[in-house]
Structure formats: structure tokens, C-alpha cells
Amino acid sequence: MKVAYWPGCVSRGFTPELHGSMQAVAPLLDLELVEIDRASCCGAGVIAEHNQELADTLNARTFALAAETGERLMMNICSTCQGAQSECQERLDASAEYRDEVNSTLEAEGLAYEKGLVTNKNFLWLLVEEIGLENLKKKVKRPLTGLKVGPFYGCYIVRPTDRLGIDEEHPRDQYMQDLIEALGGTVIDYAGIYKCCGFPIITMNKKASLKMAGTHLADAADADADCLVVPCPLCHLNLDLQQPLATAEIGRDVSMPVLHLPQLVGLALGLDPKALGMNKHVVKPTSVIDWSTAVVGSAPAGGGW
């Protein structure tokens, strides 16, 4: 399967292991990634709060560039991109007059946003809806047996439900649970699954932001999770990069590895943790590595890093 691939900003900035692990996993899923390289940041909601038309036009261009690759299906690897782009797309699709206004800005570059042309799906949605979990199961080389995984979705990919097309037919707010099970792991239910990581207010209200991250990490630890998995690199920043500060904020000594979605898939498909960039995390995913070495029965746990 070929998709127009939008990696986003943070996966090429402060979480390079996300982009890297996606590229490592794609061939194993027979997924060809045609990268949209000229496109700009989705605005993460911040540009939209500054100037809605600006955000809508930037994303209209991203969709137009995606269409230029010749593919109709665009894939992102970031909950925030999914949410921010869906929000702009909802407005662009609502009115021909508004679309014309936005397209008049894109015209100079010979681009135009066309309603209904490009479908944008997060890697998670693509796994379940396009590749299919039954199909994925057949590719699993190292089932996550005994690994207790807590899903953490990130706000932008679960709310608002109508905009994101979450309904009985597409229970997209259950996909992570389904995926973890399909990969052979155990789903950990805890209070923070659908809550906010706190990242968007880290510069405005640091205390509340860190408290959010810390609380979810501690809740997951109390529910006996070995690790969390996130489809959003911004959540990863607050949950992993800020974890020492976040857990200190709530006065708990927690060490909770946080995996990017492609890393979890990659592990089950037999890839080496290091090849998935798991050595680049602030919180060493020792529990996950111990698990994987126990399964493979090779090198000693945590050896080398």
C-alpha cells in the first residue's frame, strides 16, 4: 500500500526516534511512504487560535501537496496533526465560498484544495482500517505476550468525536486497545487513557502541565503497566522528556517507559529495540527490553545501554 506521508514537525525534531521507527516498520507492513516534504506545520491549534484562515490555508496546502503525490490516502503519525488538520478540513469542506477564498491564496503556487479528494488517517487508524488487525496478526514475529501496555491517545485524536468520525462503525477510541491485543499484549485500563498530557500549557502553567503528566504516569504505574504507548509525539515530550520533573511535581518516584506507536508495532514485528530508537528515550524502557530479551532469550537485559 502506498500513502502520502506527513511526518509532522516534532517527529523530525525532538522525537526523531518516531520518524525513524515509522520508516523501519513501514516495509514490514508493505507500506510505501511517499513523503510530503514541502508542507508546513499543521499549527497544532496555536496558529488557528491566532488566525483561523492562516491555519486553514496552510493545511489546505498540505492536502493539495498530498494529492500531488498521486495518492488519495494521507497518513500522519501525530494525534495533534490529525486533530488540527481534521479541524481545518471540516471548515474547508463546509463551504464552497470559504474554500474559494482559501484557494485564491494557494493559486499563486498552482495548488488548490479539493473537497473529498484526500483522506487523512493517523497510523493507528490506518493499521486498523486499511491494513486490518487480522492481517497484522499474521505478521507478528514476537507476540507481546505478558507485556502490560497502557494506551494513551492524546486529546486531538479522540475529541470531538463527530469531527474525528468516531462512531459504532469506527470505534477509533478503542483501536489502541484492539491493537495491543492483536499484537499479543495485555491492555492496562487506567484513569488517564483519554486525558490530556499537559504539553500545550507547559510554557503557560508549568505546574498544572507537569501535574497532568505526572498523575497519568502514576495512575498507569498503580494499574501495573509496564509501559505506555502514544500515537502523539507531543504527548511523548511531556510524558517522557519531562517525566523526571512531572513525577517530582506530584511527589512520586515513578519510572514509566513511553513508547511511540510504531515502536510497539516494530517490537512485535521482530525489530530490535535499538533499531527502533528506543535508546533515545529519557526513561529507559528497561521493562520492555527485559521483556523482549526474555522472549528472544539472547543478550542480557539492558546490555549496552
Add this chain to the structure above:
Amino acid sequence: MPEYTLRLRRYDPESGEAPRFEDYQVEMESHRSVLEAILQVRGEQDGSIGVRCSCRAAICGSCGVRSNGKPGLACHTHLSEAAGRSKDGDNVIVVEPMGNMPVIKDLIVDMEEVHWKKIRRVTPWLVGKEPVPEREYIVPHEAMVDVTQTMACIQCGACVSDCLTMEMDPEFIGPAALAKAYRFVGDPRDAEQEQRLLDLSEDPHGIYDCTHCFQCIEACPKGVAPMSQIMRLRRRAGSDFGIDDRNNGHRHEMAFVKNIRKNGILHEADLLPDSYGGKFHPRAVPELISSLPVVLRALKTGKVTPTKALLHQHKADEGTKRIFETIEAKEQRLEYNLYISGNEDDLADDPADTAAPAATATVVAVEETMTVEENGDGSGTVTVTETVVEETPEGTVVVEEKVTDEISADGEETLTVEETVVEETVAEATETDATGDQGGEQK
């Protein structure tokens, strides 16, 4: 009739006992509301259940609860809808009091601290412009339409219940009060818009503490979308009045926009100092020192190389730059408000809009007659006949609508509506148009 298990959270703080869940069985049709089920249980099984309600029609905002995890009005939640979210088995509905508020008893919460106090805090009344006009204020229609969404709020507290910032910081002004604030900041008759925004920006728990988590949008039973109103407050404060808030929210927004204008994609290492007003801003120094460990952690783990942290290779391309230049040069911000304008496809789906070319039909005459027949035993018939003459490009149509209301002796009413086209004159031009004759109009 389906049977539901109503699992109510019972708690009486004065009793000294811990909260507990109690199950009640209710037989009720699935389209009935959660509130009806609670009231039936209270009436027939356990009179000690505490619940607050009044209108039972989603108007008064008294019966906010969480049913199977989702906050909303108990009177506005069908049993089938709530049961559909059950995690505890078929037809189990767990009803809990709203979150972020102390419980007074069972489902009744104390909304004073987190809701009413904050509503009062945003000066929830119009501060009229002087001089007060002798008659009404004259305002542009669009400006008033803009604030209608926030006016739909019925103060039920569902958004406050699930606000994720309030969960961590109860001092946050919160979604309901901020939506209310926009109701006046967006009202052209208000004299104190700037002062209101300055006040909100000086609050250490103000408009920039919202995390964009969308919980309030999902929770609101009235479509107020408080988060969207918070974003409008930010646009007004930052872009229209140039207000820098004390939490660096506007600086962060401007730094983010500048970052993308320059780099196309986000360069995190620049964003942080710029969010505090630049590397050399006095405010930035303590913040940057406190975030130094984060950057060091990123460097240490090999996430980021020193060159990557300092130099960003990606630069915005021409297309991106042009978009910024074009849109930032516009005198007025363009905002497409879905609440007001909707989706044109949905509008087209409405048969009332597609069935007849309503916009081009002109009503030229209306005639109304009413007859009353009484039989003396309390029964009778009332008939209202309305004859409407409409002129459309296709011709003239005369429609007669007859509404008959029959009342039987025991007070039962039967209403019938009959619509008949009495006369239809087809204009000549339309006939020729239908045959595809382009010259038809000249006839």
C-alpha cells in the same frame, strides 16, 4: 420493555460513611431519559436518593450528572444512549455526580466555588456604552450572531465537570465562565471589552491555561463549544488589542507563528526562549535555566545533536512564506464559524431547502378562515383554512391548507392537516426552458 440496572453513586458527607454504589432495577422504554429512571427509582424504591432537577426538558440546567462516564443533563440523555457506553455489562447505567465539584449528597454537587464564583468573576452583565442611546442600541446583525453560540449556555456545569485543566488547577477560570466572558467581549454594545480582556490576561489562571483538550466541547449539551470561545478570547486579546498576558500565552502564540513563518516546520529549540520574550528577555532567564535540564536530557539521550539544537536546517519554502504574507496583509481576519454557517451539504440535505425554490417564491396573498362547530356536549370541530397564493419563476401556485381539530366529548383531540394545490398556472417561459430551447426567454 427493556430492564436497566441503575447503578447510583451514593454519598452523604455528613454521615461519615464512604461513598458506595447501589443498584436499582428499572423497567422503562429505551427512549426515556436517565432522569426519568432516577425519579422512578426515587419514587418507588428509595426516597433517600439525592438528585437535583426542575424542568425535565433540557432548559433549566439543574440535572447535570455523569452517566456511564459522560457528563451531561440526565433529562437529555436517553437510557439507550447511556447504556451504549456501558463498561459493566448490558443495560447497566452508572450514574455519578459531576466531577471537579464537591458532593453535597449523592448526585447533588456544590457548584459555588468552581462554577458560580467564576461566572461572577467575569462580570457577567453588559457594561453599556455611554452615552446611552435614547432607544435601542443599533448593532450589526453579524456581530450579534457571533455571540449567540455562547448565549445558548444554560449553566449546567457539564463542561466544568470534565475540564482537565481544572482537575489539576481548580483556580483556572474554566470553560463555562470563559464562554460567558466571550458573550460580552464579542458584544459590540459592551464598553469594557479591552478592560475585560486585560483582566482575564492578568489572571494567573486565565485564558491561556486551557490545554485544547476538547472535553468541554464534547461535554456541552447545548453546543456552546466553550473551548472555541476561549480561542476567540485569545484572538481578540492578542491580535486585536495586543495584550501580553502574565503567563506568556500570547508570547508563546506569537513565537510559534514566527517560528513556522521562518522555518516552515517547528524548531523547538527556538520556540522555548521566544515564548518567554526572547533569549535575552529578563523573564526568559529563570525559565530557561529551569528548562535547561530538559534540553540537557534531550542532548544526553542523543535525541538532539548540539547542531540540531542550535541550527535548524529546515527553512520555510516560498509557498509557505506566500501564505503568511497574503493572509497577514489582510485587514480583517476571516473566520468560518460552523455553528452559525453550518455545512452546506447538511443544509442541502434538508428537504425544505431542496423541494421548492423557496428563495425565489414570493407569497402574494394569504387568506385565512376559521369555523367553529359546537355540539353542546363539550365536543366539536375547529377548522382553519389558509389559502396562499405564491408566485414562482415556474408560475403561480395556490395552496390550501386545512387544519381540522376535532374534540370528542371526553376531551380527546384529533388533529388533521390537509394540503391541496388548488390551482397551478405554469408560466410560458418555463415550458420552453424544459424543452431545452435557449431562446425561450425571448418569447
